[in-house]
Each structure stands twice: as C-alpha cells, then as structure tokens.
Amino acid sequence: MFLREHQAKFILSSFGISIPKGHIITKVEDICIASTKLGKETVLKAQVPVGGRGKAGGIKFASSEKEAEECLRTMLGSQLKGYPVTEVLIEETLDIQAEYYVGVITDTVKSCPLVIVSTQGGMDIEEVARESPQAVVRIAVDPYFGLTDYQTRFLVNRAGFEKPIKDKIAKWLQQLYRVYWETDAQLVEINPLVLTADGNLVAADAKMVIDDNALFRHSLISELRVLSEPELKAETANINYVPLDGEIGIIGTGAGMAMAIMDQVAFFGGKPANFMDVGPGINNGGGRVGLDILLRRPELKGILISGYSGGRLELFASDIVATLAEHVTAKLPIVVRLQGINDDEAQEILQQCPYENLHFSQGFDEAALKIVELSKKE
Amino acid sequence: MSILVNRETRLIVQGITGRYGNFYSQKFLDYGTHIVAGVTPGKGGMSIHEIPVFDTVAEALQEYQADASIIFAPGSVAKDAILEAVDSGIKLILCIVDGLPVRDVMVVKRRLRESQTILIGPNTPGIITPGEFLAGFMPAHAFKPGKVGIASRSGTLTYQTADLLCKNGVGQSTALGIGGDPIVGFGFIDALSYFEADPATKTILLIGEIGGIQEEQAAAFIKEKVTKPVIAFIGGRMAPPGSKMGHAGAIVNEGRVGNFASKLAAFEAVGVPVAKLLSEIPGLVKKSLVKGF
Structure with a gap:
C-alpha cells in the first residue's frame, strides 16, 4: 500500500518526527482557511500514490494567496501519472540550509532491513548513488536486535555529517527505524530531510509503502486506503488485477501463469489489456468477479482464460458460464483453456454454455494464438 | 533418487x-x-x-x-x-x-x-517426487517419474511445464516451487546444488520470472558449480513494472535490476538456453538429455 504524502507525514509525526505545517485541500474555496495559517509563501503538492511527482509537475510554489488559488484550480481534477488529483497538500515554505536523505527499506536479497543515509538529498539522489556511491551510506540491520546506536553513529560519521547536526540525525534514524518496523513498512523515506536556516530538521517530503499482507494488524492505516471500484472488487474476491492499455483481456490461474500468457499473447502480435491472477480466489467466485471486470471494458477485442490449476476448475467453469449469462450484450470472442484438477467436469459445464463466441483450445500456446487471430477479425 | x-x-x-x-x-x-x-x-x-x-x-x-x-x-x-x-x-x-x-x-x-x-516458501505450491511423494497443490497427473529436476517461482507454470514434458515423454526427478513472495527460504541456488548432487537428475529446469535477482544469482552459481545442463524460462517480459519503491528501491539494488533483459543476459552469458515459449521447453530439455548423457 503506497501511502499518499500527507498520510505518510501524519504517521511520521505521530512518531515524533517534525513535518511542515500544512493542510489538505479538496475544494478551491478552502484556500483561505489554509493560507491564513501558512502565510503568503506556500508550496502546493498533488497527492497521488506514485513516485516521480516533482518531475511530472505535481509540485508548485506560490507567493500569494491568489497564485495559490490559480495553482489549485489547475491541479484539482487534473491527471498526474495516471491518477486523478483529488487532494492537494498546501504547506508552508521552508528556509532551506541543506537537504539530506534518510530511508529504511526491506532488502529482499539479504532479507533484512537496510538503513540508507546521505548528506546529498533531493531529487537526484539516485544519480548521487550511481556516480559517487560513497556519498550514500547504507547498513544492514539484524531483525532480531533492530538498529543499534553504534550503527547510527557509524552511519552519520561515514556520511560526513558534522556536529551538532549529526547527533540529531542519529536520533532521527532511530525514530525512522521505529516507524518502519512498527508499521510493517517496506519503505520509509524522507527526501529531502531539510535542515532549516534556524537549525531545525523537518521532513519536507515523505514516502511510505506498507506491506499489504500486514494490514490486518494496522487497522488505522488500512482505513487510509482508497481503492477504485474494480480494485476494491478484485481485492474482495482475492484476485490480482492490473489494468493496462491493450486489447486482449487476460485471466490466468496464478501470477506466473498470467505473466506467461501475456508474454505469449504479445509474442503472437496481440496487446494484453491487463494482468489478472484469479488463482487465490478460484474456489470462491474469483472467476466471476474477474471476468465481470473485463466484460465491463468496451475497448476489449477478446478475452483469453487460460490456466493449469490446483484449484477446483468445475467451480471456476460455472463462474464463467454464470457471468456470461449476466452480460447479455457481450459478443467479443472468448477463448478458454483449462487443465488441472477436475478439468473434465469443467469442460462439460463450459460445453453447455450458450455464449456464441466461446472457443476452446487444448494447448497453452495455441490458445494465445487463437485469441490473437480472433481479435483481429473484430 | x-x-x-x-x-x-x-x-x-x-x-x-x-x-x-x-x-x-x-x-x-x-x-x-x-x-x-x-x-x-x-x-x-x-x-x-x-x-x-x-x-x-x-x-x-x-x-x-x-x-x-x-x-x-x-x-x-x-x-x-x-x-x-x-x-x-x-x-x-x-x-x-x-x-x-x-x-x-x-x-x-x-x-x-x-x-x-x-x-x-512461503507461498510455495509445494514439492513432488513423482511416484513417491506429493505435498502441495500440484495436480498429480501432470507429473511422472524421470530425469528432469524442476525449480520454479510459479506454481501453475510448474504444472503446465511438467505436463508438456510428460506429453513429450520426459519425466521429473523432483519438482518444487520456491514460492512467489519477495523473501523466501530455499532458493534457486539451493535447488541447483541439490539437483547437481542428485544422481537421478540429468537436466535442471529453472522457471523464473521478473523481479528480484534470483535468476542472476543462479546464473553466477551455474558458472561456478553446476556441471549438469540447465534450461531456463523467464516469465513477465510484458508485465507492468511493479510498485515504485522510491529512490531507496533504486539505491538498494545497486544496479542489480532484476528485469527481463538482465535475467536473459545473465543466463545466456553462462550458456543456459532460455525458452521463449513454454512449448520450446520439451525440445530444449530433450536435446540436453541426449547431449549431456
């Protein structure tokens, strides 16, 4: 779960980390309330759950309430990196003396947390890491013992912080690690961490990704989640759906299977319209929800349902038949290929389906070829 | 064995x-x-x-x-x-x-x-030694005893591939899914060293996918330690890029990208044939069985 900036900052501040004064605005009229508290100079930041926002024009500076209002008008309701902007965070501007970088991330190769620090924060930190790796200091943390004080001392010294700021940074690192561990984050990143002219540290921007699998023990955080309707449906049915720009809908039983089907369709010249894994929900109506989501996309020219499953395929087949019966106007070609547990029974059920443009295929490759050919006739 | x-x-x-x-x-x-x-x-x-x-x-x-x-x-x-x-x-x-x-x-x-x-695992489809032992989600009829050891990051592709192999007269020594989660226990390198030591396994098949760096690590290990023929498949050439892990995600990987191209290059550099389609796997495996032994 990728938190929006203001949500991440709210969590950081609840752990004692300083953040800029700010307000969330959803209507242009609310600007007056915010600017009376923040002063003339403000920064406006579109709240979308994706990185690279600054470079995409999602951050604007304003020097008067009028200017801020104009910014808001263009931002609210616009699209940024594929996400609609419905909230803008308006904040006080900071008098910046220096910009640092601090972050904690799960290192899946070493299977432990990794703490990263640099005196050269800002948008170009990745280049810094590439070109002068010694300027970005990292240390692996033993999950048994957490981040130790000697490790933070090592980090701030090696990164080149000087007194008195280095003791403060060391303290911040401990707080940041606590946020990471206690919220089940996979990433907590403050970039830039701003040193203001009056010597205070402030988290000017923050990014947090929370482990979806751990949300069951973080009820407050999971309430912050905003899902689109298809996303919500998919999640409830325990299927994994990622929409894409193509024309051929894909339903696979298993993530690896779904990816291989996409590759196969592309190999034969088709363009996959999505990634969808119905594997985990296959015994509980996952197929019904999955197919329904795709049938509601009028731009599709065909759907391929392909799988080799350890789940009960006869239930999946009944879901397919029932869903097609609900979509009376649908007529795009659908190719089905199912192998695995109870596949004979599944095939019998599908043979009875009255849907006119339903096709069957035996082989994994043939099914992909078939849907590509059929979709070209559409 | x-x-x-x-x-x-x-x-x-x-x-x-x-x-x-x-x-x-x-x-x-x-x-x-x-x-x-x-x-x-x-x-x-x-x-x-x-x-x-x-x-x-x-x-x-x-x-x-x-x-x-x-x-x-x-x-x-x-x-x-x-x-x-x-x-x-x-x-x-x-x-x-x-x-x-x-x-x-x-x-x-x-x-x-x-x-x-x-x-x-976690998130493994399990393990099967055909004809002897099954613990997992694998549909039993997709497998039969033979000489190919399979380690896979995907459950369903394991069944699909084993089924394809069987239809081409090639059985398996043991097939296992290492699990689809970001962090798992037993990995490709472990599987390679076990299969290398197992006299019944003549060819090793790795079914990888995008993300992580297990395939790249496996390629390096094959070069150093594996004498048996290895065949690979990599899923996800067309898959959308995963969730953005901020700048830290780029920093932590230190250039170890873990995308389709880097995995393909890693395998090809150590002479491991990579099947473009699943249907190419039986042919590649059969060729290795003839050549190797």
Missing part, C-alpha cells in the same frame, strides 16, 4: 483440520505420501482421514517421527507455525500459505540461520 523428499519421508500437516488442510491431505494420501500426524491448536485428540491430530508439533513428535511438515495455517499466524516446526527440530518445512507479512518472514529467516531446518 530425488531431492529433499521420497517414499520414506514422513510428513506432518500443520492446519490439517482447516478447509485446505483437510482437502489436500486426502490428495497427498491418495498419492501415497506418508502422513504420520496432523496439528491444529485446540483440536488435539481428533482424527482426520484416520490421521491423529495434536495441539502442538512437540506433542505429535513425542509419538511419531517426522521428517517434514507442511503448513496450511493462515498468513497471520504462519510465522508462529513455522517457528514451532523449527524449534521442534523438523528438517524440512513447506509453507504453502501466502499472505505472510514480510517482517515475519525476515524474523523466520533469521531463526533459520541458527538451525538445520530448510524452509520452502
């Missing part, structure tokens, strides 16, 4: 009274897998498919000897179930469960470092 499991392997099932534990235990028994006991907290004293159920692993092991445990407990309590099995001295744990928090897996892996236990 085979790796990790065979007809002698004695299995316990943690979570045997649950919907999945119950259903799949019957499948394992049908296949000939030797299940000695089941464990479900609070259900001790029951029996399922005539298998005695205990409250704890330790109590089960007082009465029966076991070599392996398969875990069907839900993700929220799976950490506890794995630690219980490790502390009881079980040598092989199959964690079928998905949905384990990554933090829990980090702690579990840390515990494993101090033990002799092997953990396969």
